Amino acid sequence: MDITKRLFLLAAAFAALGFAPKAADTATETIVVASTTSTEQSGLFGHILPLFKAKTGIEVKVVAQGTGQALDTGKRGDADVVFVHAAADEKKFVDEGFGVRRFPVMYNDFVIVGPKSDPASAKGLSAAEGLKAIAAKGATFASRGDNSGTHKAELALWKAAGADPKGQPWYRELGSGMGPTLNASAQLAAYTLTDRGTWISFKNRGDLAILVEGDKTLFNQYGVMLVNPQKHAHVKAKAGQAFVDWLISDEGQAAIASYKISGEQLFFPNAKDGA
Amino acid sequence: MDAPTAFSTAFALILNGDAALVDILRLSALVTLSAVAVAAVIGLPLGAALALARFPGRGAVIVALNALMGLPPVVAGLALYLLLSRSGPLGELGWLFTPKAMIAAQAILIIPIVASLTRQTLDDLWREYEEQFRSLGVSMGSAMAALLWDARFSLVTVILAGLGRASAEVGAVLIVGGNIAGHTRTMTTAIALETSKGDLPLALGLGLILIAVMVILNGATFAAALWARRVAG
Amino acid sequence: MTILPLTVDGVAYEAGGRRLLSGVSFTLNAGAPTLILGPNGAGKSLLLRLCHGLLTPTEGRIRWAGGDGRRRHAMVFQRPVMLRRSALANVTFALRAAGVDGANARRAAADALDRFGMADLAWRPARVLSGGEQQRLAMARAWALRPEVLFLDEPTAFLDPGAARIIEEMIAAFSAEGVKIVMTTHNLAQARRLAQEVLFLHRGELVEAEPADAFFSGPKTEAAAAFLRGDLFW
Numbered sequence: 001m002d003i004t005k006r007l008f009l010l011a012a013a014f015a016a017l018g019f020a021p022k023a024a025d026t027a028t029e030t031i032v033v034a035s036t037t038s039t040e041q042s043g044l045f046g047h048i049l050p051l052f053k054a055k056t057g058i059e060v061k062v063v064a065q066g067t068g069q070a071l072d073t074g075k076r077g078d079a080d081v082v083f084v085h086a087a088a089d090e091k092k093f094v095d096e097g098f099g100v101r102r103f104p105v106m107y108n109d110f111v112i113v114g115p116k117s118d119p120a121s122a123k124g125l126s127a128a129e130g131l132k133a134i135a136a137k138g139a140t141f142a143s144r145g146d147n148s149g150t151h152k153a154e155l156a157l158w159k160a161a162g163a164d165p166k167g168q169p170w171y172r173e174l175g176s177g178m179g180p181t182l183n184a185s186a187q188l189a190a191y192t193l194t195d196r197g198t199w200i201s202f203k204n205r206g207d208l209a210i211l212v213e214g215d216k217t218l219f220n221q222y223g224v225m226l227v228n229p230q231k232h233a234h235v236k237a238k239a240g241q242a243f244v245d246w247l248i249s250d251e252g253q254a255a256i257a258s259y260k261i262s263g264e265q266l267f268f269p270n271a272k273d274g275a
Numbered sequence: 276m277d278a279p280t281a282f283s284t285a286f287a288l289i290l291n292g293d294a295a296l297v298d299i300l301r302l303s304a305l306v307t308l309s310a311v312a313v314a315a316v317i318g319l320p321l322g323a324a325l326a327l328a329r330f331p332g333r334g335a336v337i338v339a340l341n342a343l344m345g346l347p348p349v350v351a352g353l354a355l356y357l358l359l360s361r362s363g364p365l366g367e368l369g370w371l372f373t374p375k376a377m378i379a380a381q382a383i384l385i386i387p388i389v390a391s392l393t394r395q396t397l398d399d400l401w402r403e404y405e406e407q408f409r410s411l412g413v414s415m416g417s418a419m420a421a422l423l424w425d426a427r428f429s430l431v432t433v434i435l436a437g438l439g440r441a442s443a444e445v446g447a448v449l450i451v452g453g454n455i456a457g458h459t460r461t462m463t464t465a466i467a468l469e470t471s472k473g474d475l476p477l478a479l480g481l482g483l484i485l486i487a488v489m490v491i492l493n494g495a496t497f498a499a500a501l502w503a504r505r506v507a508g
Numbered sequence: 509m510t511i512l513p514l515t516v517d518g519v520a521y522e523a524g525g526r527r528l529l530s531g532v533s534f535t536l537n538a539g540a541p542t543l544i545l546g547p548n549g550a551g552k553s554l555l556l557r558l559c560h561g562l563l564t565p566t567e568g569r570i571r572w573a574g575g576d577g578r579r580r581h582a583m584v585f586q587r588p589v590m591l592r593r594s595a596l597a598n599v600t601f602a603l604r605a606a607g608v609d610g611a612n613a614r615r616a617a618a619d620a621l622d623r624f625g626m627a628d629l630a631w632r633p634a635r636v637l638s639g640g641e642q643q644r645l646a647m648a649r650a651w652a653l654r655p656e657v658l659f660l661d662e663p664t665a666f667l668d669p670g671a672a673r674i675i676e677e678m679i680a681a682f683s684a685e686g687v688k689i690v691m692t693t694h695n696l697a698q699a700r701r702l703a704q705e706v707l708f709l710h711r712g713e714l715v716e717a718e719p720a721d722a723f724f725s726g727p728k729t730e731a732a733a734a735f736l737r738g739d740l741f742w
Binding site for chain 3: 403404406407408409410411412413414417421424425426
């Protein structure tokens with residue numbers, strides 16, 4: 001049975017290898033940032049994080065989730081910094097003591113996209129008028145339905161438009177991230193609300209096009225917060241705060257502004273005057 | 276159609292030796308092989324013990340194990356997430372959003388597969404050996420080891436079944452790993468990400484590479500087992 | 509120190525509500541082979557398994573005079589059970605299970621194969637050996653354990669006459685070395701050649717326990733007479 005034993009030992013050793021900390025992990029300081037799929041999938045982090053690391057040596061690990069889930073991750077203490085876009089929820093997060101302080105960082109805007117044929121004739125209308133037209137026509141509308149920042153913004157827009165789509169046969173709640181929702185919308189020839197950053201970097205547009213944009217109510221503010229070390233002692237407060245400080249510094253703001261896809265700027269820094 | 280683009284994307288990635296792809300492949304291999312190793316260390320003896328031991332409730336344990344083979348990865352992932360969260364009972368470990376959590380998640384998913392299939396394989400063998408072993412006074416531990424060793428070629432297939440499930444898994448590792456670029460991004464979570472970014476050719480290209488790796492791995496294992504069987508008889 | 513005699517006292521065995529053996533009593537002493545005879549279903553194999561300790565009687569007692577000599581008696585089955593490894597490793601495995609350490613087990617196993625002219629088969633996978641070779645290996649494996657008593661359950665039932673003769677020679681050699689043989693067989697000619705004592709079972713009961721000469725020349729019961737005439741054979 002010696003050979004069996006040896007096989008087991010080999011397997012055990014290999015398993016242990018998997019659990020052994022990598023040398024690189026101990027050499028550089030890393031923080032975990034809970035953020036949204038829209039920021040991660042737009043490629044913004046891929047652009048700015050190397051700049052931050054070059055400056056401070058701190059490695060940032062981004063977990064991309066919906067805003068609701070990202071805030072929950074912060075509450076549980078599983079992230080050091082939360083970087084999301086749902087101002088009201090963020091303020092609540094800080095008020096309840098889970099975050100130290102909220103800083104506005106940047107904004108982009110939402111757009112309503114839909115089939116080029118535009119059955120509801122929503123093109124060029126304001127957000128409220130456009131949604132009303134969609135509801136009146138009963139044109140298919142795909143909702144994130146995942147409690148994300150975008151989903152919350154969408155619900156607020158429906159409310160402002162004075163319409164209640166909930167339970168309507170043309171209103172599809174997908175329960176998916178932004179990308180999958182756009183994939184589905186392209187297939188369903190549905191209208192949907194998306195942030196501009198995800199839209200610009202999205203590749204499977206099919207027949208979809210931007211129909212409603214530029215309305216003040218479509219404004220999408222991002223905020224960043226350090227998770228409160230008094231709630232979770234293991235939070236890397238110093239490194240986390242360094243990231244927050246860098247994002248709202250001139251250097252960080254310039255890095256955000258310089259991120260472009262096909263010459264188009266995706267995010268607009270507004271740490272000084274943002275909400 | 277996306278398929279031709281997917282093939283050319285896959286070839287371009289491989290030919291260019293894309294650094295990010297190499298990292299992702301390396302992490303996928305580390306996570307999956309470690310999980311399979313953990314599952315083998317736990318699942319093989321567990322399956323052997325179940326094949327040999329007769330105790331009240333054995334049937335229930337076997338049914339439970341068989342049912343766990345179909346455990347939805349998302350459920351396993353979520354349960355592990357809550358355990359490993361800083362606010363959970365195992366939060367002190369600091370494993371969440373690291374490869375360790377991903378290995379644990381996959382191991383949890385494939386231990387029932389390895390244990391259950393091992394038990395089925397060894398059941399028949401034990402029926403043949405039992406009387407002779409009892410005549411020889413073979414201890415329980417030696418009997419388990421002897422069964423595992425004598426069934427080694429069949430058990431290779433059991434391990435490959437576990438490997439298949441682990442390498443194809445995305446739900447659990449996405450939740451506990453966080454799909455962090457350069458840290459916890461594996462082939463499957465990268466495919467899920469590219470799909471949600473709408474880059475279907477890249478997603479499909481990555482899928483083709485994953486399939487190719489699995490074919491090579493399975494082929495190599497099959498050939499090795501065939502060779503070993505011929506040598507060992 | 510010997511484990512014999514073996515005392516079987518009022519042994520009965522039931523399984524699935526059926527009484528397969530009842531009121532079996534006899535004493536096994538050291539010496540020449542004891543053959544257990546009887547028609548099919550008489551309970552011969554069952555009695556061997558009870559004596560060897562593979563089964564526990566539902567009534568009665570089975571007692572070795574020298575204490576429970578679990579390691580001092582061995583058994584060879586009708587169909588040899590071979591591990592999926594080499595012939596030599598099969599013998600080594602049995603010795604290791606009996607508590608012999610690695611190097612000694614290896615040497616003793618090689619000796620056992622040598623003793624019965626099977627050294628050239630040592631490295632062959634046991635499972636690809638012929639039926640006769642496998643049974644010879646099973647015999648060598650039992651011999652390697654140096655048992656005081658060897659139980660044999662129809663050891664030649666599935667073998668051709670040539671292979672059966674080799675096994676019979678091995679049995680005779682064991683006996684000559686002082687190993688007490690306790691064996692069941694369907695083959696009356698074989699029984700006549702080997703037996704010194706006969707236990708005749710009929711419908712789960714021991715109806716005759718006689719010296720072999722007396723049994724074969726003048727059975728006391730009608731059942732045994734019919735059996736010897738061949739009327740009860742199948």
